[in-house]
Amino acid sequence: MRRIPRGRRTAIAATVLTLTLALASGGALANAAPDETEPTATTVRQYEVDGVATAVERTDLARTGTAIDEVRDSSVVITTDQAHAERLAELGYRLTALTAPSVRGDDFRIAAPEDYHTYAEALATVDQLEAGYPDLVSSQVIGESYEGRDIVAVKVSANVTVDEDEPEVLFTANQHAREHLTVEMALYTLGELTSQYGTDPEITALLDSREVWVIPTVNPDGKIYDQESGSFRSWRKNRQPNAGSSAIGTDLNRNWAYEWGCCGGSSSSPSSDTYRGSGPESGPETAVVADFVRGRVVGGEQQITAHIDFHTYGELVLWPYGYTYSDTAPGLTADDAAAFEALGTELADTNGYTPQQSSDLYITDGSINDWLWADQGIFSFTFEMYPTSQLGGGFYPPGSVIDRETSRNREAVLTLLDYADCAYRAAGLEAEYCAS
Numbered sequence: 001m002r003r004i005p006r007g008r009r010t011a012i013a014a015t016v017l018t019l020t021l022a023l024a025s026g027g028a029l030a031n032a033a034p035d036e037t038e039p040t041a042t043t044v045r046q047y048e049v050d051g052v053a054t055a056v057e058r059t060d061l062a063r064t065g066t067a068i069d070e071v072r073d074s075s076v077v078i079t080t081d082q083a084h085a086e087r088l089a090e091l092g093y094r095l096t097a098l099t100a101p102s103v104r105g106d107d108f109r110i111a112a113p114e115d116y117h118t119y120a121e122a123l124a125t126v127d128q129l130e131a132g133y134p135d136l137v138s139s140q141v142i143g144e145s146y147e148g149r150d151i152v153a154v155k156v157s158a159n160v161t162v163d164e165d166e167p168e169v170l171f172t173a174n175q176h177a178r179e180h181l182t183v184e185m186a187l188y189t190l191g192e193l194t195s196q197y198g199t200d201p202e203i204t205a206l207l208d209s210r211e212v213w214v215i216p217t218v219n220p221d222g223k224i225y226d227q228e229s230g231s232f233r234s235w236r237k238n239r240q241p242n243a244g245s246s247a248i249g250t251d252l253n254r255n256w257a258y259e260w261g262c263c264g265g266s267s268s269s270p271s272s273d274t275y276r277g278s279g280p281e282s283g284p285e286t287a288v289v290a291d292f293v294r295g296r297v298v299g300g301e302q303q304i305t306a307h308i309d310f311h312t313y314g315e316l317v318l319w320p321y322g323y324t325y326s327d328t329a330p331g332l333t334a335d336d337a338a339a340f341e342a343l344g345t346e347l348a349d350t351n352g353y354t355p356q357q358s359s360d361l362y363i364t365d366g367s368i369n370d371w372l373w374a375d376q377g378i379f380s381f382t383f384e385m386y387p388t389s390q391l392g393g394g395f396y397p398p399g400s401v402i403d404r405e406t407s408r409n410r411e412a413v414l415t416l417l418d419y420a421d422c423a424y425r426a427a428g429l430e431a432e433y434c435a436s
């Protein structure tokens with residue numbers, strides 16, 4: 001795992017202080033570089049919105065096109081620009097601007113951009129693993145982002161060059177640009193599986209009997225835009241222009257082709273952080289990953305059985321459906337729901353996250369979890385990683401927590417791999433669904 005060289009700590013501290021001062025004086029994370037002239041760059045910051053306490057109330061707020069960062073007991077935290085904040089105030093919402101987390105001595109509460117692997121560094125790490133473990137690791141470019149960057153899938157398995165008849169598990173990260181900790185999670189997973197194969201009996205057995213796919217960044221354009229201008233921009237979407245609008249970007253996790261735009265869980269406005277795109281899979285990145293998943297149908301059977309999509313933040317384990325409050329719905333039986341809840345709860349028991357159906361938070365439509373389950377029959381979870389709160393650094397926790405917060409999910413990852421042969425086993429339903 002990457003460590004920050006000692007000599008850079010002072011520079012990082014200075015950067016954090018500058019950022020903190022900018023925030024305290026009314027600036028924001030989205031401040032562009034001095035030579036930045038892009039007209040669509042707007043200033044955003046986090047606000048607490050009071051009196052939003054139930055899933056229905058949160059969904060009502062989300063229907064205004066607001067992306068909800070954090071759910072509190074009787075409020076939520078959002079990131080938005082001043083214009084949208086004023087519009088929400090006109091609608092009667094009570095907003096309080098939040099200041100960024102402070103720096104306490106050597107205890108960094110927020111990150112500097114260099115705390116996280118860049119896109120190029122992430123791909124270089126993949127290349128190193130592939131070179132170091134040629135029998136275990138094989139990467140492939142599965143398509144390109146809007147701006148033409150490679151989207152890479154990494155396969156890890158014993159006899160990796162052979163497509164063996166083994167259950168497959170998919171891990172995806174970084175659909176949302178600013179959620180850099182999720183890329184670290186993907187790289188941690190790759191590093192752990194490779195370095196521990198042949199040493200750790202559990203990992204050895206799992207890689208002998210499973211095929212693992214990791215897509216370290218689904219949204220490279222967004223990641224670079226958020227990370228590589230000198231300060232974070234709190235960017236969420238991809239970087240695809242929208243016809244008839246100066247606003248950039250589609251929320252990839254509202255762009256999947258199941259019940260797309262059905263239920264008030266996404267926005268039709270290109271300026272919204274939850275813009276669902278012009279149609280299902282209109283985002284090139286969504287289409288690339290969806291095509292990859294469809295390509296794992298072999299002999300009429302989807303080989304991928306289980307999946308985690310890593311996000312930040314909130315420390316949650318979420319499962320489908322997101323588009324409806326109902327526990328069961330077309331394509332999701334009571335037994336399916338029981339398996340999701342049992343497995344999701346077991347995963348959460350390993351890392352201390354809170355397990356729940358996605359729509360317990362608020363309605364989302366066009367999410368990857370709903371599509372992977374309904375269209376492909378894959379037990380698909382979302383992990384919202386560290387922290388629980390904006391006070392812990394929000395989307396930008398410091399690099400000092402990366403090792404702790406990625407290894408925190410080690411057991412969950414291995415548990416999901418273990419259940420890849422029969423997720424229904426988590427609910428004691430293997431005789432009904434997995435007998436062969």
Ligand SMILES: [Zn+2]
Pocket residue numbers: 176179311312
């Ligand atoms: Zn996210």
